[in-house]
Every structure is written in C-alpha cells, then in structure tokens.
Amino acid sequence: MKARVTVTLKNGVLDPQGKAIEGSLGSLGFEGVEGIRQGKVFDLDLSDRNEVQAKSDIEAMCEQLLANTVIENYSIELL
Amino acid sequence: MKSAVILFPGSNRDRDMIKALEQISGQPVATVWHTETELPQADLYVLPGGFSYGDYLRSGAIAARSHIMPALKAAADQGRHVLGVCNGFQMLTEAGLLPGALMRNASLHFVCKEVMLETTSTNSAFTSHMEKGKVWRCPVAHHDGNYFTDAETLKELEGAGRVAFRYADGTNPNGSLNDIAGITNAKGNVLGMMPHPENLIEDLHGGLEGRALFESVLQSLAA
Numbered sequence: 001m002k003a004r005v006t007v008t009l010k011n012g013v014l015d016p017q018g019k020a021i022e023g024s025l026g027s028l029g030f031e032g033v034e035g036i037r038q039g040k041v042f043d044l045d046l047s048d049r050n051e052v053q054a055k056s057d058i059e060a061m062c063e064q065l066l067a068n069t070v071i072e073n074y075s076i077e078l079l
Numbered sequence: 080m081k082s083a084v085i086l087f088p089g090s091n092r093d094r095d096m097i098k099a100l101e102q103i104s105g106q107p108v109a110t111v112w113h114t115e116t117e118l119p120q121a122d123l124y125v126l127p128g129g130f131s132y133g134d135y136l137r138s139g140a141i142a143a144r145s146h147i148m149p150a151l152k153a154a155a156d157q158g159r160h161v162l163g164v165c166n167g168f169q170m171l172t173e174a175g176l177l178p179g180a181l182m183r184n185a186s187l188h189f190v191c192k193e194v195m196l197e198t199t200s201t202n203s204a205f206t207s208h209m210e211k212g213k214v215w216r217c218p219v220a221h222h223d224g225n226y227f228t229d230a231e232t233l234k235e236l237e238g239a240g241r242v243a244f245r246y247a248d249g250t251n252p253n254g255s256l257n258d259i260a261g262i263t264n265a266k267g268n269v270l271g272m273m274p275h276p277e278n279l280i281e282d283l284h285g286g287l288e289g290r291a292l293f294e295s296v297l298q299s300l301a302a
Contacts, residue, residue: 013227014254016185065144068137068173070180071227 001046002079003058007067008039042066051078080297082123083109085151087142092128092165092275099277100125103293113145122300123160124151126167128220128275138181138223139169148174160204160296161269165221168261168271177264177271178236179228184221185254191220194250196260196274200240203267204299205292214247215288217274224273226255226262236262244272 009015018036025033044061046054058076067074082100086093093110100108100123109119118124131142155161155176163171171177184190193216201211228236233256236242244261251258253273261272276289 014182014185014225016183016187016225016254020187065136065140068140068180070172070178070229071182 001048001054003044003046003054004077004079005042005044005058005062005066005074006039006077007042007062007072007074009037010071010073013071054078080104080123080300081106081109081121082125083111083119083121084125084127085111085113085147086127087113087129087131087145089131089133090127090129090166092277095275096125096127096164096277099280099289099293102280103290104297111147113142113147115147116150118147118150118154121159123162123296124154126151126161126163126170128165128167131166131170134223137169137173139166139171139173142166143170143173152176155264155269158266158268160300162205162296163269163271164275164277165219165224165273168273169223171269171271176269177262178232179226179262181223181273182225182227183223184225184252186252189220189222190224190252191218192252193218194252194260194274195247196244197247199242199245200263202240203243203263203270204296205263205270206243206295208295208298209291215291216279216286217276217289218278219252219274221253221273224253224255226253226259226273228256233257239265241265241267243270244274 015037018038022036062074097108169181195214196217197214198209201207241263243263246258246260263270276292279286279289
C-alpha cells in the first residue's frame, strides 16, 4: 500500500527558503503571491496492513524521524 | 581528562577535535564509530562537526538516530559531559538531549568566517572557568545554525542561565534567536554550540581563544 506524508513548517517558524522562492517568483513576474512555505513530501510504499495500523505506524515514523516536531507539522494520506 | 569522539559518515571536523583534546588534556583520545552500542569510559564525549549523512532529511537527523545514541543518552543521564560542536549541536537537538532546532541560516548562505562570542553564563563545567561577559573570537562554518525554539523554552533557557554563548558585536551569522550560539541542558553537563573552538587552539590557527573552553572542562573535572 502507498501513503504520502507531507511535512510543513509550523506557523511562526521563519522560512528563509520560502522567502527566497517568493522573491524569485516575483522577479519572474508572477504577481500576487502573498506567501510561500517550503515543505517536504515523502511517498511511502508499505507492506499490506489495515488502514488503522498503517496510520498509526506512519504516525510513529513521523514522530520519531520524518518530522522534527519542534518546528514542523505533518499530515498523513493513505493513497 | 579522558575523552572520546564519536564518528559518523560525513564527520569532517573530527581530527581537529581529537587534536585539540589531545593537546589540552595530554591524553590519547578514543574514537567510537556510530554503529557501536557501547561507549568507552570517558569524562567527556564529543560529537564533532561535519555533514553526517550529507545533511539528508535535516542536519544531524539521521546521526541522532544511530546505534550509539542510546549509550550517549545514558552517559548524559549519568552526568558524563557531552559536547556537540556544529553538526554535533544539530545532532544533540535532533536526539532530544538539547531543546530547539537549528534551522537554515537566515541569509540562506553557508557561512565560513570568524565571529565574536560572548560567554554569557558560567553555570556549566564547560564555562565555569571562563570569564563571564568576555567577548572572544571564534570561527564558524555552517549552513544550518539558526537556533530556534518556542517562546516558553527560550524563556527557560534565558532564565536558567543556559545560554552559554551568544554572538556579540553584531556578528550573528545565521539569525539565531537572541543571538544564541550555544546552550546547555538543565543539568549543565551537555553543551551544544555552532562555533568551532577546536579550530583556535594553537599559534598556527592564528589564535588561542578556543582553548579556554577545553581548559574549563579540564579544570572542572580535576576539581
């Protein structure tokens, strides 16, 4: 089974990379971009297990490694 | 003072650290590969600088989950001294031995230069024999040194004198909160710092300012 984990910076955490990307879009002429936050996406390929188990396994993976919960949030999608 | 340096794939300041420790302690320095699960007896364990695992995922994140880490956490719990410099500081935060996180430098640039540091607390063995308030030169070389933590933790760090070093004279190279360059844990036996004191300990380095920190540990342990 497949799953996708999206890791984003928490509100209030400065994102200098997002700012630089925002500036670069501005210099390409894209108008009206009022903010960009850079994040990460992980596509997981898991051996078969039920959805409840999968979610709880992936949550543990996020807590222990995929996200740094000091600065990041994560969301889990089963695909 | 017996010391041991823990090595990871991608460590590159390990030799500088070993040399500094050997020169200052006058004793051979043990090295420990990250796949080990036990540490040799030592008074001071050091996580050196570098780019462990190529900074994949987050700087220090993979190294912080390596096999040797439970032993290092146990040693810290027992009151042994642990120093993390640069990538070592990043590992200590990722491993939960120190609070907060080291984020990408606000400038987005890798910075390799000298900064000025103020010794802002002499609460720990690392700084107890240093002069409080003294401003000294120290090299930095990092891309992710922008210290961040939540407001509550920041208050605790400041209130308890756990900010050991702060960038001084407007030389903050990375945008860290409150100009933080190094912090200790609550017990004061774990120090993480971005600057490299091991690179300013002999005349050929152009200065000796970095010695004071190692000498402080030496003197604290001898006391």
